[in-house]
Amino acid sequence: MNLGKRFLHNRTAVATALFVLLIALAGVCAPVLAPNDPYATDILNKFADYSLQYPLGTDQLGRCVLSRLIYGIRPTLGLAMVTMFGTIGLGALLGITAGYFRGITEEVIMRLVDVMLSFPSQIMVFAVVALLGVSVQNVIIANVFIKWAWYARMIRTGVMQYRDCNFVRFSRCVGMPERFILFRHLLPSITSDLAVLASLDVGWAIINISTLSFLGLGVQAPTPEWGAMLNEAKEVLTSNPVQMIAPGAAIVTLVCCFNLMGDALRDVLDPKEVEG
């Protein structure tokens, strides 16, 4: 069975991938889908109940929560994806370099990783953001900066596990070029690990960006972002507790979805997995 078929046979993989695609599509088509302008304030209509005009009610400034939720997909998902590609890219590059070439290269990279891992990650994010200033792009830099070391270490372990396998030894023995060993043997062998890490990382990045926005260090005020929306809901926790349900539930669902997808992708990418 080939990859596409295995993917289609795995219900979780298909369902979660479709869901994420749907969300992404909603984000792209936000102007069409959103019932109201996400920035338009209507102070007289604040804390409105669920209604046809405002399906999820309005917030403390009378802005449509649903519209803000839909527009919020763009920064939330987009930034998470950028962060994920950044971390995985940097981590994979350094991890593979360390695991494959060994020797002094590995020592230098791994000691650097050790140093990175010995810092508490949230404090590092705050430090980076404080140093570079509050902005979206600095949040991404900070996230990539603290997280790549985890990936480098895990990917190195994966590479080391396979580099002494007999099939790699055979390739070495008969003199296959290094790039064949790297791109045909090692990289595909670690893709299942990578896919799981990547999808888990998206979940982590969404939460982290939301946390930073929640703390006021990430996406700034009028821009609708799910974490920032939660932050605003927090201010009116006592007067309008319903307001935090929508962004909260959205974050939980999307993160869960990515985590499930990671699990399903692992099964899909493993040819030994017998379909149930």
Next chain:
Amino acid sequence: MLEFQNICVSFPSERQDRIFGKIRQQVLFDVSFNVRKGSCLGILGESGSGKSTLGRVLCGLLKPDRGQVLLDGKPVYGSRAGKRSLQNKLSVVFQDYTTSANPRFRVKDIIGEGLKVRERREGEKPDREKETAALLRMVGLPPEFSDRFPHELSGGQLQRMCIARAVACRPQIILFDEAVSSLDAHTQVQVMDLLRELKEKLDLTYVFITHNLTSVTYLCDDVLFLYQGKVTEHLSVENIGRTADPYAGKLLESIVMFEEAK
């Protein structure tokens, strides 16, 4: 055609007196022998005697501390050209067939890797599909297997496929590192018969590493006893009973006793 000259190999020891200690444990001591073209040399020894290390030196994966491997009179280690010529002439079959094949490759890709080596060397493009089918047939597997994944084959079939891959690069020497040891007795005989047949047909030279004396007497022309990293005996299989070496004698005796006990 293949000659080992005073090979010494050592590894950094696990137990060190100091943190950055440099104590090394020697695994091979002054190993010298040669392999004639068209013959089959069996390397016998118990676990930990350095057989597999010797195998790694032989296939160019481990540079010895001292000594040199000569292939057709040219040194293998120390120059790129020497290594290249070894890679062109040598192929290998491993003991553990479960890790010998990339689980993500199909049989045709696995054998295709061997074919690719040949293409690179000879500069001609054979018909992949036809060649794969021919190779599979040669090792006694149906050509329909080419679309299967390694985990869809049995152990014996996998080992046959590994042999097909080894043969696919058209080597002159094949190294078998415990290649039949992990198969059951019946399959062992089948595979060894296959190896004999291939050797005749393709004019190959074998180096056969094993701990099983019976398979050596079945397949090999010469036998080399390795004990604690030293060659204790090197003689032809016909004269194996006349060994003067105490270790080889003991090994033979234990087999004979085992046979009698049956």
